[in-house]
Amino acid sequence: MSKASSRLEFLGQLAGGLAHEIKNPLSTIKLTLQLLDEDMQKEDSPTAQRARRKIEVLLREVKHLDDIVQEFLHFARGHDLKLARTDLYRLIVELFEFLGDEARRRNIRIHFDADGKLDDLVLDPTLIRQALMNLLKNAFDALDEKGGGEVVVRARVKGDLLGLEVLDTGCGIAESNMDRMFRPYFTTKKNGTGMGLAMVRRIVEEHGGQITFESEAGKGTRFIILLPADPEKRGSLKSMVAVDEAPGEQP
Numbered sequence: 001m002s003k004a005s006s007r008l009e010f011l012g013q014l015a016g017g018l019a020h021e022i023k024n025p026l027s028t029i030k031l032t033l034q035l036l037d038e039d040m041q042k043e044d045s046p047t048a049q050r051a052r053r054k055i056e057v058l059l060r061e062v063k064h065l066d067d068i069v070q071e072f073l074h075f076a077r078g079h080d081l082k083l084a085r086t087d088l089y090r091l092i093v094e095l096f097e098f099l100g101d102e103a104r105r106r107n108i109r110i111h112f113d114a115d116g117k118l119d120d121l122v123l124d125p126t127l128i129r130q131a132l133m134n135l136l137k138n139a140f141d142a143l144d145e146k147g148g149g150e151v152v153v154r155a156r157v158k159g160d161l162l163g164l165e166v167l168d169t170g171c172g173i174a175e176s177n178m179d180r181m182f183r184p185y186f187t188t189k190k191n192g193t194g195m196g197l198a199m200v201r202r203i204v205e206e207h208g209g210q211i212t213f214e215s216e217a218g219k220g221t222r223f224i225i226l227l228p229a230d231p232e233k234r235g236s237l238k239s240m241v242a243v244d245e246a247p248g249e250q251p
Protein backbone atom coordinates (compact mmCIF):
# COMPACT_ATOMS: atom_id res chain seq x y z
CA MET A 1 0.00 0.00 0.00
CA SER A 2 1.39 3.43 -0.90
CA LYS A 3 2.21 5.98 1.75
CA ALA A 4 -0.53 8.29 0.47
CA SER A 5 -3.27 5.66 0.49
CA SER A 6 -2.41 4.32 3.93
CA ARG A 7 -2.46 7.90 5.19
CA LEU A 8 -5.85 8.37 3.58
CA GLU A 9 -7.12 5.16 5.13
CA PHE A 10 -5.85 6.31 8.52
CA LEU A 11 -7.60 9.66 8.13
CA GLY A 12 -10.77 7.81 7.14
CA GLN A 13 -10.63 5.70 10.29
CA LEU A 14 -9.97 8.76 12.41
CA ALA A 15 -12.89 10.64 10.88
CA GLY A 16 -15.12 7.56 11.28
CA GLY A 17 -14.16 7.37 14.96
CA LEU A 18 -14.84 11.06 15.41
CA ALA A 19 -18.27 10.77 13.77
CA HIS A 20 -19.07 7.84 16.01
CA GLU A 21 -18.04 9.78 19.12
CA ILE A 22 -20.29 12.67 18.10
CA LYS A 23 -23.34 10.41 17.87
CA ASN A 24 -23.63 9.62 21.59
CA PRO A 25 -23.61 13.14 23.02
CA LEU A 26 -25.91 14.13 20.18
CA SER A 27 -28.51 11.59 21.23
CA THR A 28 -28.21 12.77 24.85
CA ILE A 29 -28.84 16.34 23.70
CA LYS A 30 -31.86 15.18 21.69
CA LEU A 31 -33.34 13.23 24.57
CA THR A 32 -32.81 16.08 27.04
CA LEU A 33 -34.44 18.56 24.67
CA GLN A 34 -37.44 16.26 24.30
CA LEU A 35 -37.77 16.02 28.09
CA LEU A 36 -37.49 19.79 28.36
CA ASP A 37 -40.20 20.12 25.74
CA GLU A 38 -42.46 17.83 27.75
CA ASP A 39 -41.90 19.97 30.86
CA MET A 40 -42.72 23.11 28.90
CA GLN A 41 -45.96 21.58 27.61
CA LYS A 42 -47.23 21.75 31.20
CA GLU A 43 -46.80 25.54 31.29
CA ASP A 44 -48.96 27.92 29.34
CA SER A 45 -47.15 31.22 29.82
CA PRO A 46 -45.77 33.23 26.83
CA THR A 47 -42.27 32.51 28.12
CA ALA A 48 -42.94 28.78 28.02
CA GLN A 49 -44.35 29.09 24.48
CA ARG A 50 -41.25 30.97 23.34
CA ALA A 51 -39.05 28.37 24.99
CA ARG A 52 -40.88 25.60 23.12
CA ARG A 53 -40.31 27.31 19.78
CA LYS A 54 -36.61 27.53 20.60
CA ILE A 55 -36.53 23.88 21.58
CA GLU A 56 -38.13 23.07 18.24
CA VAL A 57 -35.33 24.91 16.42
CA LEU A 58 -32.70 23.09 18.48
CA LEU A 59 -34.30 19.70 17.79
CA ARG A 60 -34.34 20.44 14.07
CA GLU A 61 -30.66 21.35 14.11
CA VAL A 62 -29.82 18.25 16.14
CA LYS A 63 -31.62 16.13 13.56
CA HIS A 64 -29.65 17.81 10.78
CA LEU A 65 -26.37 17.06 12.58
CA ASP A 66 -27.48 13.51 13.20
CA ASP A 67 -28.31 13.04 9.49
CA ILE A 68 -24.88 14.35 8.52
CA VAL A 69 -23.07 12.04 10.91
CA GLN A 70 -25.21 9.07 9.85
CA GLU A 71 -24.57 9.70 6.15
CA PHE A 72 -20.90 10.14 6.84
CA LEU A 73 -20.64 6.84 8.70
CA HIS A 74 -22.46 5.01 5.90
CA PHE A 75 -20.20 6.58 3.36
CA ALA A 76 -16.94 6.03 5.26
CA ARG A 77 -17.67 2.37 5.90
CA GLY A 78 -18.67 1.46 2.36
CA HIS A 79 -20.90 -1.54 1.73
CA ASP A 80 -20.51 -5.26 1.56
CA LEU A 81 -22.55 -6.03 -1.50
CA LYS A 82 -25.31 -8.52 -0.82
CA LEU A 83 -25.77 -9.80 -4.34
CA ALA A 84 -29.04 -11.53 -5.13
CA ARG A 85 -31.06 -12.50 -8.18
CA THR A 86 -33.32 -9.50 -8.60
CA ASP A 87 -36.36 -8.63 -10.63
CA LEU A 88 -35.31 -5.08 -11.41
CA TYR A 89 -38.51 -4.43 -13.36
CA ARG A 90 -40.56 -5.16 -10.26
CA LEU A 91 -38.20 -3.23 -8.00
CA ILE A 92 -38.70 -0.10 -10.11
CA VAL A 93 -42.47 -0.59 -10.37
CA GLU A 94 -42.64 -0.86 -6.58
CA LEU A 95 -40.47 2.22 -6.18
CA PHE A 96 -42.90 4.10 -8.43
CA GLU A 97 -45.84 2.90 -6.36
CA PHE A 98 -44.06 4.12 -3.26
CA LEU A 99 -43.43 7.56 -4.78
CA GLY A 100 -46.79 7.91 -6.54
CA ASP A 101 -48.55 10.09 -3.97
CA GLU A 102 -45.54 12.32 -3.50
CA ALA A 103 -45.25 12.80 -7.28
CA ARG A 104 -48.93 13.70 -7.63
CA ARG A 105 -48.67 16.14 -4.75
CA ARG A 106 -45.75 17.87 -6.43
CA ASN A 107 -47.39 17.84 -9.86
CA ILE A 108 -44.81 15.43 -11.31
CA ARG A 109 -45.53 12.79 -13.93
CA ILE A 110 -43.33 9.72 -13.57
CA HIS A 111 -42.78 7.25 -16.33
CA PHE A 112 -40.92 3.93 -16.50
CA ASP A 113 -39.42 2.87 -19.79
CA ALA A 114 -38.15 -0.74 -19.75
CA ASP A 115 -36.36 -2.69 -22.44
CA GLY A 116 -34.74 -6.13 -22.48
CA LYS A 117 -34.69 -8.84 -19.86
CA LEU A 118 -34.72 -7.11 -16.50
CA ASP A 119 -36.35 -9.74 -14.32
CA ASP A 120 -33.30 -11.79 -13.42
CA LEU A 121 -30.28 -9.61 -12.70
CA VAL A 122 -27.64 -10.18 -10.07
CA LEU A 123 -27.15 -7.05 -7.96
CA ASP A 124 -27.65 -5.71 -4.46
CA PRO A 125 -31.36 -4.78 -4.59
CA THR A 126 -31.32 -2.66 -1.41
CA LEU A 127 -28.42 -0.54 -2.60
CA ILE A 128 -29.67 -0.18 -6.17
CA ARG A 129 -33.05 0.86 -4.78
CA GLN A 130 -31.30 3.43 -2.57
CA ALA A 131 -29.31 4.78 -5.52
CA LEU A 132 -32.44 5.13 -7.66
CA MET A 133 -34.29 6.70 -4.76
CA ASN A 134 -31.55 9.34 -4.33
CA LEU A 135 -31.63 10.16 -8.04
CA LEU A 136 -35.43 10.37 -8.04
CA LYS A 137 -35.44 12.62 -4.97
CA ASN A 138 -33.02 14.94 -6.71
CA ALA A 139 -35.14 14.89 -9.86
CA PHE A 140 -38.25 15.78 -7.84
CA ASP A 141 -36.39 18.63 -6.13
CA ALA A 142 -35.15 19.92 -9.48
CA LEU A 143 -38.77 20.13 -10.67
CA ASP A 144 -40.08 22.01 -7.67
CA GLU A 145 -39.05 25.46 -8.79
CA LYS A 146 -40.85 24.85 -12.11
CA GLY A 147 -43.97 23.77 -10.24
CA GLY A 148 -43.77 20.23 -11.62
CA GLY A 149 -42.86 18.38 -14.80
CA GLU A 150 -41.72 14.99 -15.94
CA VAL A 151 -39.38 12.29 -14.65
CA VAL A 152 -38.45 9.20 -16.63
CA VAL A 153 -36.59 6.11 -15.45
CA ARG A 154 -35.16 4.02 -18.27
CA ALA A 155 -33.79 0.55 -17.71
CA ARG A 156 -32.33 -1.46 -20.50
CA VAL A 157 -30.31 -4.64 -20.81
CA LYS A 158 -28.35 -4.99 -23.98
CA GLY A 159 -25.66 -7.60 -24.37
CA ASP A 160 -23.52 -7.55 -21.27
CA LEU A 161 -24.64 -4.14 -20.11
CA LEU A 162 -27.39 -2.83 -17.91
CA GLY A 163 -28.18 0.84 -18.50
CA LEU A 164 -30.19 2.86 -16.03
CA GLU A 165 -31.17 6.45 -16.60
CA VAL A 166 -33.06 9.01 -14.59
CA LEU A 167 -34.22 12.02 -16.60
CA ASP A 168 -36.01 15.11 -15.43
CA THR A 169 -37.30 18.27 -17.04
CA GLY A 170 -36.21 20.33 -14.03
CA CYS A 171 -33.97 23.30 -13.37
CA GLY A 172 -30.80 21.66 -14.72
CA ILE A 173 -27.27 22.10 -13.40
CA ALA A 174 -25.27 25.30 -13.70
CA GLU A 175 -22.08 24.86 -15.74
CA SER A 176 -20.04 26.10 -12.78
CA ASN A 177 -21.32 23.27 -10.54
CA MET A 178 -20.82 20.40 -12.93
CA ASP A 179 -17.36 19.42 -11.63
CA ARG A 180 -18.46 19.01 -8.05
CA MET A 181 -21.76 17.17 -8.30
CA PHE A 182 -20.44 13.90 -6.87
CA ARG A 183 -18.29 15.53 -4.22
CA PRO A 184 -19.34 14.68 -0.66
CA TYR A 185 -21.14 17.61 0.99
CA PHE A 186 -21.69 19.55 -2.19
CA THR A 187 -25.23 20.85 -2.00
CA THR A 188 -27.21 23.85 -3.22
CA LYS A 189 -30.17 22.98 -1.00
CA LYS A 190 -31.05 24.62 2.29
CA ASN A 191 -31.57 21.30 4.03
CA GLY A 192 -29.42 19.05 1.87
CA THR A 193 -26.49 17.06 3.21
CA GLY A 194 -24.87 16.80 -0.21
CA MET A 195 -24.21 13.10 0.28
CA GLY A 196 -26.91 11.79 -2.08
CA LEU A 197 -24.90 11.69 -5.30
CA ALA A 198 -21.64 10.75 -3.56
CA MET A 199 -23.49 7.72 -2.23
CA VAL A 200 -25.01 6.89 -5.63
CA ARG A 201 -21.58 6.95 -7.23
CA ARG A 202 -20.16 4.77 -4.51
CA ILE A 203 -22.94 2.17 -4.96
CA VAL A 204 -22.53 2.17 -8.74
CA GLU A 205 -18.76 1.73 -8.49
CA GLU A 206 -19.15 -1.03 -5.92
CA HIS A 207 -21.20 -2.82 -8.59
CA GLY A 208 -18.37 -2.35 -11.07
CA GLY A 209 -20.22 0.35 -12.97
CA GLN A 210 -19.93 4.01 -13.81
CA ILE A 211 -22.18 7.05 -13.66
CA THR A 212 -22.24 10.21 -15.74
CA PHE A 213 -24.73 12.98 -16.40
CA GLU A 214 -25.77 15.48 -19.01
CA SER A 215 -27.59 18.64 -18.14
CA GLU A 216 -28.75 21.92 -19.52
CA ALA A 217 -29.52 24.73 -17.13
CA GLY A 218 -33.24 25.51 -17.18
CA LYS A 219 -34.12 22.44 -19.29
CA GLY A 220 -33.32 19.30 -17.34
CA THR A 221 -30.87 16.60 -16.43
CA ARG A 222 -30.12 13.02 -17.33
CA PHE A 223 -28.10 10.70 -15.08
CA ILE A 224 -26.74 7.65 -16.85
CA ILE A 225 -25.58 4.52 -15.05
CA LEU A 226 -23.87 1.64 -16.81
CA LEU A 227 -23.41 -1.66 -15.01
CA PRO A 228 -22.13 -5.00 -16.17
CA ALA A 229 -25.28 -7.16 -16.36
CA ASP A 230 -23.27 -10.18 -15.34
CA PRO A 231 -21.38 -9.73 -12.05
CA GLU A 232 -18.76 -12.27 -13.20
CA LYS A 233 -17.68 -9.70 -15.73
CA ARG A 234 -17.45 -6.82 -13.30
CA GLY A 235 -14.20 -4.95 -13.49
CA SER A 236 -14.08 -5.02 -17.29
CA LEU A 237 -16.72 -2.39 -17.91
CA LYS A 238 -14.46 -0.08 -19.90
CA SER A 239 -13.64 -2.69 -22.51
CA MET A 240 -17.30 -3.71 -22.70
CA VAL A 241 -18.42 -0.15 -23.34
CA ALA A 242 -15.79 0.13 -26.02
CA VAL A 243 -16.99 -2.92 -27.95
CA ASP A 244 -20.70 -2.61 -27.33
CA GLU A 245 -23.03 0.27 -27.97
CA ALA A 246 -23.87 1.70 -24.56
CA PRO A 247 -27.53 1.11 -23.70
CA GLY A 248 -27.88 4.71 -22.59
CA GLU A 249 -27.39 6.02 -26.12
CA GLN A 250 -30.39 7.00 -28.15
CA PRO A 251 -30.79 5.38 -31.56
Ligand SMILES: Nc1ncnc2c1ncn2[C@@H]1O[C@H](COP(=O)(O)OP(=O)(O)OP(=O)(O)O)[C@@H](O)[C@H]1O
Pocket (backbone or CB within 6 Å): 134, 138, 139, 142, 168, 170, 171, 172, 173, 181, 186, 187, 188, 189, 191, 192, 193, 194, 195, 196, 197, 198, 221
Ligand atom coordinates in the same frame (compact mmCIF):
# COMPACT_ATOMS: atom_id res chain seq x y z
N1 LIG B 1 -31.50 16.16 -11.12
C1 LIG B 1 -30.87 17.26 -10.72
N2 LIG B 1 -31.15 18.46 -11.28
C2 LIG B 1 -30.51 19.58 -10.88
N3 LIG B 1 -29.57 19.63 -9.92
C3 LIG B 1 -29.25 18.48 -9.33
C4 LIG B 1 -29.88 17.23 -9.69
N4 LIG B 1 -29.34 16.26 -8.92
C5 LIG B 1 -28.43 16.86 -8.13
N5 LIG B 1 -28.38 18.18 -8.35
C6 LIG B 1 -27.51 19.17 -7.69
O1 LIG B 1 -26.46 18.46 -7.06
C7 LIG B 1 -26.40 18.77 -5.66
C8 LIG B 1 -25.91 17.57 -4.89
O2 LIG B 1 -26.88 16.53 -4.92
P1 LIG B 1 -26.88 15.46 -3.76
O3 LIG B 1 -27.99 14.50 -4.01
O4 LIG B 1 -25.51 14.92 -3.61
O5 LIG B 1 -27.18 16.32 -2.45
P2 LIG B 1 -28.52 17.10 -2.08
O6 LIG B 1 -29.66 16.60 -2.91
O7 LIG B 1 -28.23 18.56 -2.14
O8 LIG B 1 -28.73 16.69 -0.57
P3 LIG B 1 -29.36 15.31 -0.06
O9 LIG B 1 -29.25 14.31 -1.17
O10 LIG B 1 -28.59 14.98 1.12
O11 LIG B 1 -30.79 15.63 0.25
C9 LIG B 1 -27.80 19.25 -5.33
O12 LIG B 1 -27.80 20.11 -4.22
C10 LIG B 1 -28.22 19.96 -6.61
O13 LIG B 1 -27.68 21.27 -6.67
Ligand SMILES: [Mg+2]
Pocket (backbone or CB within 6 Å): 134, 137, 138, 192, 196, 197
Ligand atom coordinates in the same frame (compact mmCIF):
# COMPACT_ATOMS: atom_id res chain seq x y z
MG1 LIG C 1 -29.95 14.50 -3.10
